[in-house]
Amino acid sequence: MLFFQLQKEHTIPLYEQLYIGIKNTIINNQLVVGARLPSKRELAEFFSISQTTVELAYAQLMAEGYIISRPRIGYFVEEIDALPFRENVAAKIDFQQTSQQIEYEIDFSSAKIDEDAFPFTVWRKYAKDVLDTPFKHLLQTGERQGELALRIEIANYLHQSRGIKCNPEQIVIGSGTEQLLPMILKLLGNDVLLAFENPGYSPIPRHQLSQLAIPIAVDADGIVVEQLQKTNANAVYITPSHQFPTGAVLSANRRTQLLKWAAKSADRFIIEDDYDSEFRYIGKPIPALRGLDQNDRVIYLSTFTKSLMPSLRVAYFVLPPTLIKRYQEHFNYYSSTVPRFEQHILAKFMKDGHFAKHLNRMRKIYRKKHDKCIEIFSNHYPEITVSGDAAGTNILIAFPHEKSEQELQKIARQNSIYILPLSNYFLTEQHYPKRTFLLGFGHLLLHEIEQKIHKLMTIWDIPKNE
Structure with missing residues (x-):
């Protein structure tokens, strides 16, 4: 008999659980080629399920080439070499974990827009x-x-x-x-x-x-x-x-x-x-x-x-x-x-x-955010060079630092801040005397920009002019 159990309270249908169980048993060579499977009635009684459930599972196994039906004799395990593919049943994927994106408290991404301003x-x-x-x-x-x-x-x-x-x-x-x-x-x-x-x-x-x-x-x-x-x-x-x-x-x-x-x-x-x-x-x-x-x-x-x-x-x-x-x-x-x-x-x-109309409105909104960023760095962080400020929804900030860009990026992530270094966009390795990052402001709320920039500068140990 088959050595697995069905979970009747599970969200996966019983026929699918039965199909998966038998398929894995065949793949793991626990059922040899040519072995006869229990009849639909025998399997239904063993698991206390309906014969229709067994029939659905067997139909799927036959469709994929795992078993073969011989009229008036029964169901038998098909040749392994004839299977369309073999699965690594030991590998398990946590779909919930892989589908989730990391949420940052502060996001300086250059790719995001102002959501509240959308019409x-x-x-x-x-x-x-x-x-x-x-x-x-x-x-x-x-x-x-x-x-x-x-x-x-x-x-x-x-x-x-x-x-x-x-x-x-x-x-x-x-x-x-x-x-x-x-x-x-x-x-x-x-x-x-x-x-x-x-x-x-x-x-x-x-x-x-x-x-x-x-x-x-x-x-x-x-x-x-x-x-x-x-x-x-x-x-x-x-x-x-x-x-x-x-x-x-x-x-x-x-x-x-x-x-x-x-x-x-x-x-x-x-x-x-x-x-x-x-x-x-x-x-x-x-x-x-x-x-x-x-x-x-x-x-x-x-x-x-x-x-x-x-x-x-x-x-x-x-x-x-x-x-x-x-x-x-x-x-x-x-x-x-x-x-x-x-x-x-x-x-x-x-x-x-x-x-x-939307473009005209967004130009005004982004200009205010742009000007706010320039003002903050000009007033409080004179050692930081700002460039790329003629257009778009991000600026470049460059500054001397003993740590590398990768180390600074890691520190930011540890503090739930998303920001990318300029080096991420090079095809060939380049060496700059200053650490350079893209600071996106499109997604930020105008009244929060100053506080968020100050926090980034603080964790990077960049002194602030009062």
């Missing part, structure tokens, strides 16, 4: 409108490049705010830059050699990027184009309007150099990630590189992560006209990865002017 009432109205029977056609598969209604609104927004003239046919919508960048690279061909800002943000996992990309240094004027010109790269991924994580803005001279570099060969392209361009606090808005491009060498990439919410998972790229036909040939099987309902909610939100 829930307006968004809810459009969501209710779209989730109604007049929109039942949205249950079907939509257009491959994304819903036309949303692509029209994106094209209008880019023309008005970023100086980019494009048609909806040039726009492709996807669920994030992590998904869209690999598509772009595939579109550019197998022989593409990608250059990448160092330090920089990567939609590609860091261990893969170090093998795929050529690192190009970044200074106060953005990516060093002269260094790019000395490589064999035929594509470069940049964040010119607000370089992440340094906050540098690509200078006018280097923009010209970069566009000239791309124009020298038909296979050269610039992938412009217009990161955080909506939130600028010093000077005039920086025009998009795509708007200056006269030779169709720039592929424009952007997202609604910061401007609306990270969980929306809507991003897009704008292809030069020369690449549209190639895209349609390479991705004729592609289906948009963004739900149609969410695309239409966003399209209506933009069409009625709420997106522009």
Whole structure:
């Protein structure tokens, strides 16, 4: 007989418990190949369960190839080699533990937004409108490049705010830059050699990027184009309007150099990630590189992560006209990865002017938080150098310290503070005389910023000027 028990009060159904028990017994060779299993009646009586429960368990075991039924004879253990896979039954995963994220008392993440400022009432109205029977056609598969209604609104927004003239046919919508960048690279061909800002943000996992990309240094004027010109790269991924994580803005001279570099060969392209361009606090808005491009060498990439919410998972790229036909040939099987309902909610939100209103409001909110951070460091911590403060929702703080960045980060975590060092974003190891960290302020409440910065400085033993 089988040496395991069923727990009748457990949330797992009895038939599933029986199936798992028999399967594990077979895998562990406690039942040899060809061994006859008890009949449904015998097993039902042994465990005091119904024969239907046994029948369901046996049916699942047969479907997966663990046992075989011989008419009017019984059920027998199948050949182990014929099994589709073998499990490591000793390994146990605590799903509750692995699914939980660490909650920090103070979170200086640069990726989070101000939750309280989101226009829930307006968004809810459009969501209710779209989730109604007049929109039942949205249950079907939509257009491959994304819903036309949303692509029209994106094209209008880019023309008005970023100086980019494009048609909806040039726009492709996807669920994030992590998904869209690999598509772009595939579109550019197998022989593409990608250059990448160092330090920089990567939609590609860091261990893969170090093998795929050529690192190009970044200074106060953005990516060093002269260094790019000395490589064999035929594509470069940049964040010119607000370089992440340094906050540098690509200078006018280097923009010209970069566009000239791309124009020298038909296979050269610039992938412009217009990161955080909506939130600028010093000077005039920086025009998009795509708007200056006269030779169709720039592929424009952007997202609604910061401007609306990270969980929306809507991003897009704008292809030069020369690449549209190639895209349609390479991705004729592609289906948009963004739900149609969410695309239409966003399209209506933009069409009625709420997106522009929201951006204007968030610029004011983030500017106040930005100015507060600058004020605190200026008044109380003069030895700390602040940079990358022209735009975005984070600043860079740099200071001399006897401890390494990793040690300082560990101290912060031990005190329930989340903050990342600049070194996390380098492709190649770099040595800086000062410890440098990204301090995000988007998620923080304005009246709590000062107290939270003081706490961070205290645990790092950085003296405060009164």
